[in-house]
Amino acid sequence: MRLCALRPLPKELTRYGLLGLTLAALTGCHSHYVSIDIHNTTPTPITLVEVDYPSASFGVDTLAAGATYHYRFKILGDGPTKLLWTDAAQQQHTVAGPSLNEGQEGTLTAAITATTATWQSSLRPN
Secondary structure, three states: OOOOOOOOOOHHHHHHHHHHHHHHHHHOOOOOOEEEEEEEOOOOOEEEEEEEEOOEEEEEEEEOOOOEEEEEEOOOOOEEEEEEEEOOOOOEEEEEEEEEOOOOEEEEEEEEOOOOEEEEEEEEOO
């Protein structure tokens, strides 16, 4: 049985390979995403909290009084956002949010009060 002898790589190939790996690591891939915090500022729990955004939605069944729900998502497509929830009196609420564009990244904050919600955004274009 004959074993293949390993030969060292030429210095140029090793040098350029390491240079390529270093450049790839420095530039890296960057995934654009939005981080959102939904604050329940009411004194009672709210239920069926949902955020609709272009091409998808997410939510949580219950958000305790004073609690914050954190979520990250990627925007695919352009369009409006909206926040929906049900209060302790079983009244449903819907509040329009900012319009989003594919590739944007940054942060959104939605603060739910007894009757409405306020949005704050810090989004950068793609």
